[in-house]
Amino acid sequence: MTLAIDGKEVTVPAGTLIIRAAEQLGIEIPRFCDHPLLRPAGACRQCYVRIEGQPKLATSCTVPVAAGMSVQTQASDDEVADAQRANLEFLLLNHPLDCPICDRGGECPLQDQALAYGPGDSRFREAKRVFKKPIPLSPLVALDRERCVLCARCTRFCDEISGDRFLELYARGAGERVAIAAGEDFRSPFSGNTVQICPVGALTSVPYRFAARPFDLTYGDSVCPHCSAGCNLRVDLRRGDVVRHLARDEYEVNDAWLCDKGRYAFRFPDSSERVTTPLIRDHGLEPASFGEVLTSIAGWVDRGRVGVLTGGRLMDEDYYALSKLARTVFRTNDLDHRRDHGAGFVEGAIAGGGMPVTYRNVEEAKVILVAGLDAEQEVPILHLRLRKAAERGARIVVLHPRRTRLWDVAEHIPCRPGDEAWLLEKEEGRHRPEIESVATAMREAGDAGIVIAGPRLADHPQAVDRARTFASDAGGRFAYVTRRANDRGALVAGVHPWLLPNGRSSIDEDRAEVESVWGPLDIPDRGRDWRGILEAAANREIDVLFLIGVDPLRDYPDAALARRALENVPRKVVQSLELASLARYADAFLPAAAFLEKEGHVTTWEGRGQRLQRVRDPLGMSRPDWEIFASLALACGGDLGFETLDELHEEMGTLLAPRATRHLAVADTGAAPTPVEDGELLLFTYPLLVNDGRLSEGADELKAALADPPFVEIHPNNAGTAGVADGSDVRVTTAAGEATLPARVTEHVSEGSLFVPFDQAGFAANTLLQGRFSIAATIDPVDAPADEDPVEVGAGGAA
């Protein structure tokens, strides 16, 4: 539709609001309540325009364009400008003039627009409205009701976007205010978004309150280091320290949102635990130069067998360099970034498979099956996109042993952990009755049908493949969603025991393509996976164990095995931000730069590569991981062949260029589903959003707001059989150990299963595990102890 705004013509799709059409022409219309991702409110009345032929002024945020419409803004119509001035005068009547002490001062839409369009002077002689302030809505968000202009962005965000309807407008007239139910905390993992979209300083972040003035800040663009959602961040620094994360608008990824972990867990790069000097073990760990440490490591590598373990949080460039380092210098395939079975033999196709599902596909889908993913807790921004899809009419089905926060917009098919593979496979050519209607809907939806397999499915060797087959049978799309920020990048780079870069197998002819760039590879067909590496280390079949951004004691589902490996392997090289629990084991430490100190890319769960800016210089002597790998290669007498990012990117471009993928015909060697005997329950675990992870160090307000103390969830029928009451202590026993935890008896966990969160402060669930994220367990009631401490945590039995 073509219309004219201030005499300039613009053509926009039908349904576009006038204010959006004006944006396309670069015409700014002042506004407060309008937000492109929220439904029109028409509440603040700031965006008046004149529509020719209409007697009254209109609010441009509520009126869709019409063909041939002629619109005048404040730039070309005096009455519009006058109305906007008057409205600003109204808004400022009760707004306190405390800009000099307000967090928003200097970056405040009200301040900016009052300056640009306001009357400049006040005719107001009365006393302003007074409220008690600030009101703590939660340990993260504080409310100053005097500054509030009642635009209802925050309440609409809670209603329309997160669905966590904690905030509501209360009372009326000039006494109207944003409120929360008495005694209630704003316990939404998306609460911080309301602060960012507040057009004044009414909602403020507790961690940022009075921390900085906008003109004190330096900042840069980055990508959130926490999960695989890939949210676009602005990192704000004051005198070099991170003081704030803000969401950057990126409608293909995070819209304009962040989860509270992404927003508030920002202190880890400045943690007092951070080590920024290379260390070498002499009597104790002693500071040394990079040269000395690298030379020592080169000596160990030269004489020994090497295994490499890494987490999922390095950059694409780091992983590529590591993949090449392991193969060409360490001559091993014993490297892995996973801590589960991964997607089994589907991984090659995933690694080289580009972006089969994007956020946009999710938003526009008609049917979505979410299997093995608690999206709100594991990939929160995907959760918001799923809610958006539901809002647009998509049918969402969640296959999961535990109720998820999609409960109000999705159907839930409860199952025992591990039963997903069984449920998704056909029996005699037919789908099982529980899943039949989903399969039918998927077939009807064609490529608007999506199956999302979450990281929990990877605990079971066939499940991810079954989910993929289920999708392809119906002609739908399939995505395997990993949890950590760059698991996908690690997989693509070939940080994997039998996959080389871009999903090429090291077992067959693919290998030649890699050798044409890297030179001949002197490595076995397949190396050991993370579990094999830990077992080999424990059995002294490995001499040097590299731990790159990973803490085996905390990250792997077998604390006892990790401990044996660390105790038995002769040389441990740690490359990370800090040593933490590895301090007593490390023989050498290489200080890595944090995500905001590096330039490079990370890959979202979709497969989308996103660039990180170097927001600040690496602290101390720390260096980007790939640079350390390149130097280590030289120290070992090898050469990765790149010294600059440009050279590295050029080589990555060769090996990571798009290519046809194959479904590798590799026999799956994974274990069978977790066995459970009669009388036993199946314990399963995954990390909740706010846990004791190392990237949440220092995020005390976040933990105070959202962290749960450790617990075990038990279905009422199982609790009844075992004689366990809700809230009482229960002893959970597995082959690996036992723990005493407070019971949450709830129908929201499937009968026959137990849920414990993976890494909650005060309880490391991996002390109960033996190599998988599920295990057979028994429960017994514990007589309540007389003392006040409800949590008594047993140590790992085998440790």
Add this chain to the structure above:
Amino acid sequence: MSVTFERRLTRDWDDPGVIAIDGYRAKGGYEALKNALTKEPAAIIDTVKASGLRGRGGAGFPAGVKWSFVPTTTGKPTYVVVNFDESEPGTCNNRELVDRDPHRLLEGTAIAALAIGCRTAFIYVRGEYLAQSLVLGTAIGEAYEAGFLGTGIAGSDVDLDIVLHRGAGAYICGEETALLNSLEGFRGQPRLRPPFPAVEGLYASPTVINNVETLMSVPDIVLRGPEWFRELGTEKSPGTKLFTISGKVERPGNYELPLGTPLRVLLEDVAGGVLGGRSLKAWTPGGSSTPLLTADHIDTPLDYESVAAAGSLLGTGAVMVLDDTDCVVDAAQRMTRFYANESCGKCTPCREGTWWAERVLGRIAEGYGHPEDLPVMRDMGKHIMFRAFCALADGAAAVIDSSLKHFSEEFEEHVQLGRCPLQVEHEEVAV
């Protein structure tokens, strides 16, 4: 000049027996519903259209036309909602209509339901109208008992339920979209239009919202025909209307008059003249949200067109009378206080503007006005009127605008003298 005509809506007011269903039926009650059941819905709508019946809630929109907007092929249910949130200051005619003749409302509602294919109708009662909701509750029970509500009403195969819902005491809930929000259990704030309620109203389904008096006019129209209805009133404002007259008059109360009857007849002949024989200073034609008129307008016929031509609105037909001892600034402040108090808070001009105006007016009334306050007040009317989300603020602006228009000298005298020229004691009320 006097007025003689056959009373219609109030004809049974002298007979308390009609409050019960037997008395109502003895006077021909529910015959119109039986008659309507024999007609096609479209025929009912045509009859009401032909009568020219206009909405009595204030806007005066033709009722039959409103009904004809309701789409019946959407696959969604349709709803009739009775707006009995009568809260306009000075208005209490709906209250007395229900008090004295509750079944006529149920019958009118049932006929409207037939016309648009509604199977569940709602009556939204102002929260403070406890007595009326009890009366209606009893009447609804009787109607179910007698088979005029429920399954197969009046022996037909049509089902109809009526749900009585009490509000929680907010003027804004008389605004039809705020009423719908409130009825659905949400906060009573107006909704964005479009979609209009006729298309997406209650529970996002096609909905007709009518005033009590409008619906109570319907049974007679169905039974006696549009021509009969048009015998009284004017060409464009046919029929009779209940006027509520209050303030400085000898006999305040609700009086039924043909539309087009001049104020002079209502004030002098019907209500006995200005209290104590004093002279008329100002009056509202339709509640506090309609612009004030003065003694110069005493011969204005009370119909939609004539009142509009005089510069005001017929509104709810609530005439409030000020005499020559009343202070206009004081009156304006009292009325503005009502709007400041009842503004729902959703939009800026209404929320902040009424709050500011009430304070400035209070200062002027008390003698603390500044010369600069008068331009502020003139701007206030300009910047609130037609700028807010809904019409509530227009009502507030109307008071300020019209009082300044007709009585600007009185405002100026307050400022110059530093006191009320009429020596009216300004009562400070904490809000």
